Amino acid sequence: MDYEKLSLPNYNIPEDIQNAVAITTLDRLYNWGRRSSVWPLMFGLACCAIEMIAAQTARYDMARFGMEVMRPTPRQADMMLVSGTVTKKMLPAIIRLYNQMPEPKYVVAMGACASSGGPFKEGYNVVAGIDKFLPVDVYIPGCPPTPQALIAGMIKLQEKIDKESIKTVTWYNKEKVDGNYVPMPILGPDLIDVRRNAEIRDIAATKEGA
Amino acid sequence: MATALQTSTVDLAARFPNKAAADTRPGFTGFIVNKENLIEVATAVRDEFGYDLLTAVTAVDYIAENKMEVVYHAYKTTGGPGLTFKVQAERVDPIEVPSLINIWAGADFQEREAWDLYGIKFTGHPDLRRILMWEGYEGHPLRKDWKEPFFEEEVKPFKSRWPEGKHTFAEQKNPYRDNLNFPKDFDPENFVVEKEEDLYASLERHTTKDIEGNMKTDHIVVNMGPHHPSTHGVLRVAVTLDGETIIGLKPVMGYLHRNHDKIGERNTYLQNIPYTDRLDYFNSMSNNFGYVTTVEKLMKIPVAERAEYIRVIMAELSRVQNHLIFIGMLMNDLGTMYTPSLYAFEERELILDIFEAVSGARMMCNYYRFGGVVRDIPDDVLQKIKDLVLERIPAKTDEMERFLNENEILVARLKGIHVLNAEDAIKFSVTGPVLRASGVPYDIRRADPYSIYDRFDFDVAVRHNGDMMDNYLIRFDEIRQSLRILEQAIKQMPQGPINSQKPAYQVRVPAGEAYGRIESPKGELGFYLVSNGKPNPYRYHVRPASFVNLTAVETMCKGAKIADFVALLAMLDIVMGELDR
Numbered sequence: 001m002d003y004e005k006l007s008l009p010n011y012n013i014p015e016d017i018q019n020a021v022a023i024t025t026l027d028r029l030y031n032w033g034r035r036s037s038v039w040p041l042m043f044g045l046a047c048c049a050i051e052m053i054a055a056q057t058a059r060y061d062m063a064r065f066g067m068e069v070m071r072p073t074p075r076q077a078d079m080m081l082v083s084g085t086v087t088k089k090m091l092p093a094i095i096r097l098y099n100q101m102p103e104p105k106y107v108v109a110m111g112a113c114a115s116s117g118g119p120f121k122e123g124y125n126v127v128a129g130i131d132k133f134l135p136v137d138v139y140i141p142g143c144p145p146t147p148q149a150l151i152a153g154m155i156k157l158q159e160k161i162d163k164e165s166i167k168t169v170t171w172y173n174k175e176k177v178d179g180n181y182v183p184m185p186i187l188g189p190d191l192i193d194v195r196r197n198a199e200i201r202d203i204a205a206t207k208e209g210a
Numbered sequence: 211m212a213t214a215l216q217t218s219t220v221d222l223a224a225r226f227p228n229k230a231a232a233d234t235r236p237g238f239t240g241f242i243v244n245k246e247n248l249i250e251v252a253t254a255v256r257d258e259f260g261y262d263l264l265t266a267v268t269a270v271d272y273i274a275e276n277k278m279e280v281v282y283h284a285y286k287t288t289g290g291p292g293l294t295f296k297v298q299a300e301r302v303d304p305i306e307v308p309s310l311i312n313i314w315a316g317a318d319f320q321e322r323e324a325w326d327l328y329g330i331k332f333t334g335h336p337d338l339r340r341i342l343m344w345e346g347y348e349g350h351p352l353r354k355d356w357k358e359p360f361f362e363e364e365v366k367p368f369k370s371r372w373p374e375g376k377h378t379f380a381e382q383k384n385p386y387r388d389n390l391n392f393p394k395d396f397d398p399e400n401f402v403v404e405k406e407e408d409l410y411a412s413l414e415r416h417t418t419k420d421i422e423g424n425m426k427t428d429h430i431v432v433n434m435g436p437h438h439p440s441t442h443g444v445l446r447v448a449v450t451l452d453g454e455t456i457i458g459l460k461p462v463m464g465y466l467h468r469n470h471d472k473i474g475e476r477n478t479y480l481q482n483i484p485y486t487d488r489l490d491y492f493n494s495m496s497n498n499f500g501y502v503t504t505v506e507k508l509m510k511i512p513v514a515e516r517a518e519y520i521r522v523i524m525a526e527l528s529r530v531q532n533h534l535i536f537i538g539m540l541m542n543d544l545g546t547m548y549t550p551s552l553y554a555f556e557e558r559e560l561i562l563d564i565f566e567a568v569s570g571a572r573m574m575c576n577y578y579r580f581g582g583v584v585r586d587i588p589d590d591v592l593q594k595i596k597d598l599v600l601e602r603i604p605a606k607t608d609e610m611e612r613f614l615n616e617n618e619i620l621v622a623r624l625k626g627i628h629v630l631n632a633e634d635a636i637k638f639s640v641t642g643p644v645l646r647a648s649g650v651p652y653d654i655r656r657a658d659p660y661s662i663y664d665r666f667d668f669d670v671a672v673r674h675n676g677d678m679m680d681n682y683l684i685r686f687d688e689i690r691q692s693l694r695i696l697e698q699a700i701k702q703m704p705q706g707p708i709n710s711q712k713p714a715y716q717v718r719v720p721a722g723e724a725y726g727r728i729e730s731p732k733g734e735l736g737f738y739l740v741s742n743g744k745p746n747p748y749r750y751h752v753r754p755a756s757f758v759n760l761t762a763v764e765t766m767c768k769g770a771k772i773a774d775f776v777a778l779l780a781m782l783d784i785v786m787g788e789l790d791r
Contacts, residue, residue, distance in 0.1 A: 042439050043437055044443060044444075045443070045444060045466065046443070046466055046468075046488075046491070046786065046787055047488055047491035047573065047574070047787060049443070050491055050492065050573065051572075051573065053551075053555070054555060054558075054559070057551075057552050057555035057556070057559075058552055058555070058556055059555075059556070059559050072438075072439035084466070085466060085468050087464075087465060087466060087467055087468065088389075089343065089344055089464050089465050089467065090436060090444055090465040090466070093436050093437055093444075093465070097437055117389070119484070119485065119488070120468040120469065120473065121360065121380065121389075122358065122360045122361075122362075122380065122469075122473060122476070123358070123468050123469030123472065123473055124351050124358040124359065124360075124389070124469055124472065125342075125343065125351075125464075125467045125468065125469055126389065126468060126469065127389065128360075128380075128381070128388065128389050132388065143574060144573060144574070146572060186398070186401065186403055187344045187346065187347075187403070188346060188392075188396075188398065188401050188403070189346065189347065189348035189392055189393055189396060190347070190348060190359070190390050190391055190392055191389075191390060192398045192401065193388075194398070197398045197399050199386075200386065200390075200392060200396070200398050201396070201397050201398060201399065203385045203386055203392075204392045204393070204394060204395055204396040204397070205394075205395055206385075207385075207392075207393075207394040207395075
């Protein structure tokens with residue numbers, strides 16, 4: 001990051017050491033470090049994953065934004081790029097991956113399917129948007145989004161990171177340990193979201209017919 | 211020409227009186243075989259009549275007649291039209307049909323799919339588990355009386371989406387406010403999760419006997435996937451290992467099952483074209499091609515001359531970029547992370563530029579229409595295609611071959627590993643480059659020509675060892691042959707209209723059935739459609755190449771090392787969108 005962006009104005013630093021010394025806030029420094037090396041989880045679901053790969057290649061080159069280090073293991077990843085249709089059968093695996101990611105972690109819903117179910121929403125095996133389970137930071141529209149759109153979404157995520165403060169982010173909150181833990185859904189006669197157990201039981205009891 | 215209805219020369223009804231009868235419903239072809247005699251007739255179909263390749267097995271739910279029908283499409287690897295035979299069963303549970311797995315091993319996964327989605331029990335199938343949905347899922351979704359949780363109406367266009375009505379979210383119509391449906395009085399708190407014991411039981415697993423001098427070792431079961439960087443998407447395989455050697459393997463799929471068949475039966479014929487794009491998402495042009503060919507077969511309409519050439523050009527460009535990516539991805543899985551695939555993606559981008567210029571989308575082209583294509587190729591794009599086909603891609607293919615083919619590590623990793631012989635390949639209904647690398651010169655473009663492939667001069671690429679090296683090299687051969695076809699197609703392309711029909715929102719499709727197939731880059735891509743004369747298909751089935759090719763995977767890797775299995779998956783060139791649909 002260049003001197004102007006990192007340093008706070010209104011502090012008089014002698015001109016001869018301006019390239020060696022910067023006065024800034026901890027937040028700015030922290031956010032700068034975080035936003036400049038977002039490591040995505042190497043994880044593709046469907047069609048969008050191909051555009052995700054394309055965005056990594058020479059023509060689009062996400063490495064320009066510090067996002068080229070795809071980690072296949074969730075334990076080394078900062079950002080989950082949900083690239084494609086989330087099916088009920090796949091969902092427990094996705095939640096498990098998310099829970100294994102160390103904080104701070106971000107979720108980007110890439111494409112129509114991950115955002116809302118997309119063209120497959122009416123399908124019986126399709127989850128209508130990953131935001132029913134995971135907290136999504138950025139939605140990228142498109143089916144699939146072009147690599148340019150993906151990069152625009154990534155820049156939005158960087159802007160979001162820029163606005164964070166260590167004082168308020170959830171992962172340093174001592175009272176709410178595991179604040180981002182999502183309970184694992186169960187594959188039963190249909191997908192069981194365990195947070196909604198009571199509701200499911202009540203509605204199933206009032207169901208008409210056999 | 212594939213568009214003309216070919217009557218097959220085999221008469222099963224004459225050979226098996228009282229056991230088989232010709233299908234006389236208007237628009238239908240083939241024979242209806244008695245359930246009791248199915249094994250006998252099928253054996254004769256294979257051994258007497260020589261239909262050695264069973265490509266498609268699927269079911270249709272004729273709820274009005276209270277019948278469940280299983281449809282088989284068999285072909286000869288020497289070429290020519292196929293033979294369709296069907297078997298009908300009363301639609302009363304349990305619906306039982308004898309399994310053909312002992313005659314054609316390739317029926318394995320497709321019969322499991324029919325069990326999963328239709329609830330047809332194939333007696334004699336050794337491992338009849340659900341394949342796309344999970345074990346314990348309620349109901350068999352493709353039955354006509356099974357309604358999905360977001361069910362609105364039987365067929366599209368839905369009234370709620372119609373301009374004068376106001377839009378309501380599907381969530382508001384479901385009591386759970388979500389895509390959920392539970393049986394009455396279901397209690398999630400006392401629900402016992404069904405363990406995947408059947409899956410693990412289907413794997414051979416035992417403790418090695420303690421023979422004198424041998425260490426007593428236990429076999430271990432390893433689950434690869436569904437999140438694994440080299441399973442090409444969300445495939446999972448359960449592997450039994452003895453040390454590093456694979457002794458048993460079962461693929462588990464369905465992690466990207468997006469219900470193409472069910473959604474396709476609600477859609478109108480035209481609405482299905484963009485859905486086919488999303489099957490094999492590397493090759494949306496080929497998928498479109500297969501679907502429109504099938505619907506044109508049903509509609510019996512001609513295709514505009516210029517459009518035929520445009521279709522071939524786009525399908526072959528698609529094949530070139532698919533094989534380039536294949537090579538890049540194979541290298542990725544062999545350990546040369548990124549560099550070769552960056553080379554491959556560079557060329558792919560140039561081909562995608564052409565797709566974007568003609569159709570407006572890079573990947574999901576939605577370009578073919580019934581009777582032609584939707585837009586013409588502009589002159590400057592044609593010039594770009596010429597430059598690519600005549601100069602750039604041949605040079606780049608040579609360059610890739612020069613860089614890679616004699617690389618010591620590559621040869622050591624590929625030569626003589628995972629051999630699939632011709633006999634097994636046919637038995638397991640393997641199609642596409644994998645079959646041709648085993649020495650069977652079976653290419654639908656030549657064996658049963660569709661569109662205008664009979665006008666071009668090209669060779670069917672074939673190699674004879676059936677190992678990974680041949681599978682790798684045959685992709686280069688195919689790129690070269692595709693370039694030959696492209697060269698001729700560009701030269702011969704006439705001027706003229708690009709569609710023989712007027713653009714229409716609804717098309718009239720007469721009642722009947724059709725099975726259309728094309729040689730997609732991955733193998734045989736088939737579509738089985740049943741029309742009842744209404745604006746929506748009664749049955750819409752995709753016969754994906756990747757799915758059926760995966761049947762052979764267990765045989766291919768028994769005794770091999772687990773590290774080579776990763777390369778094998780790359781070599782089969784599976785794509786999950788098509789595999790799971």
